[in-house]
Amino acid sequence: MKAAATLLAVATAALLPVAFPGQPYMLQLATLTLCGIVPAIGLNLLFGYTGLVSLGHMGFAGVGGYAAALLMKQAGWPFLPALGSGALLAGAVGLLVGIPCLRLRSHFFIIVTLAVGLILSTLFTNLDWLTGGAEGLPGIPRPRPLAIGGVRIVLATPIGFYWVALAVTLGALLLQWAVVRSPFGSALAAIRQDETMAAARGVDVFAHKLAVFALSAGIAGAGGALQASFLRVAAPASFDLAASINLVAVVIIGGPGYLAGPVLGSIVFVALPEALRAAAQARLFVFGAVLVLLALFAPRGLLGLGTRLLRRHAAS
Amino acid sequence: MPLLEVAALRKRFGGVVALDGAGFTIDGPGIVGLIGPNGAGKTTLFDIVCGRQSADSGTIRFENRRIDGLPPHRLARLGFARSFQECRTLNEETCLDNLLFAAQDKRLGHGLRGIVAPPAQPRDAARALLATAGLERFANTPAGDLSFGQRRLVEILSTLMAAPRVLLLDEPASGVNPTLLATLAAVLREAAPRLGLLLLVIEHNMAFVMGLAARIVVMHQGAILADGTPADIRADRRVIDAYLG
Numbered sequence: 001m002k003a004a005a006t007l008l009a010v011a012t013a014a015l016l017p018v019a020f021p022g023q024p025y026m027l028q029l030a031t032l033t034l035c036g037i038v039p040a041i042g043l044n045l046l047f048g049y050t051g052l053v054s055l056g057h058m059g060f061a062g063v064g065g066y067a068a069a070l071l072m073k074q075a076g077w078p079f080l081p082a083l084g085s086g087a088l089l090a091g092a093v094g095l096l097v098g099i100p101c102l103r104l105r106s107h108f109f110i111i112v113t114l115a116v117g118l119i120l121s122t123l124f125t126n127l128d129w130l131t132g133g134a135e136g137l138p139g140i141p142r143p144r145p146l147a148i149g150g151v152r153i154v155l156a157t158p159i160g161f162y163w164v165a166l167a168v169t170l171g172a173l174l175l176q177w178a179v180v181r182s183p184f185g186s187a188l189a190a191i192r193q194d195e196t197m198a199a200a201r202g203v204d205v206f207a208h209k210l211a212v213f214a215l216s217a218g219i220a221g222a223g224g225a226l227q228a229s230f231l232r233v234a235a236p237a238s239f240d241l242a243a244s245i246n247l248v249a250v251v252i253i254g255g256p257g258y259l260a261g262p263v264l265g266s267i268v269f270v271a272l273p274e275a276l277r278a279a280a281q282a283r284l285f286v287f288g289a290v291l292v293l294l295a296l297f298a299p300r301g302l303l304g305l306g307t308r309l310l311r312r313h314a315a316s
Numbered sequence: 317m318p319l320l321e322v323a324a325l326r327k328r329f330g331g332v333v334a335l336d337g338a339g340f341t342i343d344g345p346g347i348v349g350l351i352g353p354n355g356a357g358k359t360t361l362f363d364i365v366c367g368r369q370s371a372d373s374g375t376i377r378f379e380n381r382r383i384d385g386l387p388p389h390r391l392a393r394l395g396f397a398r399s400f401q402e403c404r405t406l407n408e409e410t411c412l413d414n415l416l417f418a419a420q421d422k423r424l425g426h427g428l429r430g431i432v433a434p435p436a437q438p439r440d441a442a443r444a445l446l447a448t449a450g451l452e453r454f455a456n457t458p459a460g461d462l463s464f465g466q467r468r469l470v471e472i473l474s475t476l477m478a479a480p481r482v483l484l485l486d487e488p489a490s491g492v493n494p495t496l497l498a499t500l501a502a503v504l505r506e507a508a509p510r511l512g513l514l515l516l517v518i519e520h521n522m523a524f525v526m527g528l529a530a531r532i533v534v535m536h537q538g539a540i541l542a543d544g545t546p547a548d549i550r551a552d553r554r555v556i557d558a559y560l561g
Contacts, residue, residue: 175431182434183420184427190406190417197404200366201478202392202422211424 013166017159027158033270034165035230038223040250040262041172045179046216047248048256051192052102052209053110056117057220057247062124062239064090064221069137069234070130079143079155083168083225090221091214098213102206117244124236136235140228161230168226172219177259179215188212192257249291255303264302317380318343319514320365320482325374327360327538334360335371336538345481347508347515349529349546351522353559356535358518359401362484366398367391378482389422395481399488401518405471407460411451414459415442418474438477445473449503465492469500476507482514489521497521501528522560526550534559 017027039061046052064086071082101112124131131137142156143164154160179185187208190198199205228234237243246269254265272290276283298305320342327335335357342348350358363369365376367388376384383391406414416437421427426435446452449469454462459470468488475483488504489497501524508515519525526532526546534542534549536558542549549555 178431182427182430183422184424184430186413186417186420187422187427189409193406193408194404196368197400197406199388200368200392200398200400200404201418201474202389204387204389204422204424207424208427211428 010170014163017162024158027162029270029274031158031162031165031230033266034162034169035223035227036247036250036266036270037169037262038172038226039220039247040223040254040266041176042216042219042223043247043251044254044256044258044262045176045188045212045219047251048258048261049180049185049192050188050209050212052213053248054113054117054213054216054244055110055248056113056115056120056241056244057217058224058239058243059117059120060090060094060217061220061224061227061243061247062120062234062236063093063224064218065224065228065234065239066124066131066137067221068225069140069228072140072229073137079164079229083222083229086225087218087222090224091218094217095210095214097217098210102209102213114241117241121236121240124239131234131236134236136233137228138233138235140232140234142232143229165226165230168222172222173259173263175219176262180259184208184211249287251301252291253294253301255301255305257300258303261301261303268302318377319345319379321375321377321380322361322365323375323377325361325364325376326372327357327364327369328372333538335364335374337374338535338539339374340533340540340543342514342516345508345512345514346531347504347517347529349525349532350516350518350535351520351525351532351549351559352535352541357538358535359486361535362398362486362516362518366396366484392422392478396484397475397478397480397482398484399468399471399475399486401486401490403464403468403471403491405459405467405474407467408458410456411446411459411462411470412439412442412455414470414474415445415477418477442477445477448506449473449499465496468492469496469503472500473503476503476511479511480513481511482516484516484518486518487520488517489519489524497524504528 016030020026039057043054043057046054067089068082068086071077071085072079097116101109101116104112125134143161146153146155155164187198187203190201190203191205191208195205224239227238250265250269251261253268254261254263272287273283276286294301318341323339325335325338338357338361352358360369364371367386370385374384375382378394383394406417409417416439419438419442443452443455446455451466451469454466459467462470468491472485472488488500492500504515505528507513517525517529529546532544532546532549533540534555541558542552542555
């Protein structure tokens, strides 16, 4: 049942550009949504499953984005190795940052993640020789065509890149699923529910937090690399504090601690502003109101709300 | 070689002396009760043995190895397990998953390898253990939906699932109704010899602990007041004055 629904969703997503031909704007939005899902998956592992809020996570996405941009632009690397290296570098930065930060608890940790996000975004804006400063790094080349046997798949077109983004997103979702059902994932869930108890049962809480922080920063880095190569520019505005806060909003809206939470959150986050385009000035206002309502009535996001309603329906 | 040796533990919280030279030696597996009035230092002693707090001075040896100062997760891997006075379960997980989590190898490397190759889980053993306490029908119910007494049983069954060598139970009988209490006593009486377990039980329910333990250690004002069989303790003048009344 669940497998069938997942398969259907994947097939729908894959056929989207074919089903709506000649709609470049829709395709652009869909690709942008996919670019948002990947870092949200990283934050979902950290926040939704382990219970650690990071308010600076797009900083790590930026590390991945800039690294991939430099590798593709300056060193002429192909897309996939550049994305992988960006993710690894972001994970390594996460590991280094995590060692001091994760010794702090609850709100102290949250404040420090905010500072980390600010520091990273300041570096992106000011290290002109490396990051291009406020202008960023424009002109990232499109992925080269993929040749499997005799078939040549062009990835440089909007549709081609949509499929690239879809493949990367599915990879991240697969990783999220594998982590969550692993013994590592159960230890993370135990840490979220009761740290003292998890430690008493033999979980090295600090080591687990550090591992998931690095993993989550790495996934965010992959998302940043994907976004940079889609927009063909690594720019500071993509990875600033506002972007980090938006990422937290995406995870909260979708449903923290649900596998599909980042997907739903990202769709709502991109689609809702589009629907409200007519009332551009009311956009942020409506968005704020939605967040407050969710926090009050659906602390586990839209998926949490849906699950609760379904259960109530089944009970009655 | 004694199994567990606690010697001259001292612990102060500001002006309050919680432990004032408490110590005892336990030679082998079995069930030992730890009783005493509120504030005698029983839970502090447990917390120190399990690494949740550190003592100001004193030593703890497990099979002649110094273990005081080790963090809780290291002690757990040596074979220590505990239940908490306030009862701690994973309330969002089902009872079955609570037991399976307790049984799982908690080392980080093992957990990470499990992302690629998930290990087999002892589901049958967990179900069987739930059944011994009459909880099999709650196997797929979140632990948070159970009554306090049932959650207490789930907590203790979870600790047993990890096959510990030393199990410390902090007031297992509190908040548990008489029927469940009889079940709990039966489970513990059966499990302790089967697992070759040293079971240390803090308890205020005298009937429960005296019926369960072969040896009782009485604490009073941070020190050991008396130590002996339940019959000796019941007859001990000092214990009657200080605690039993």
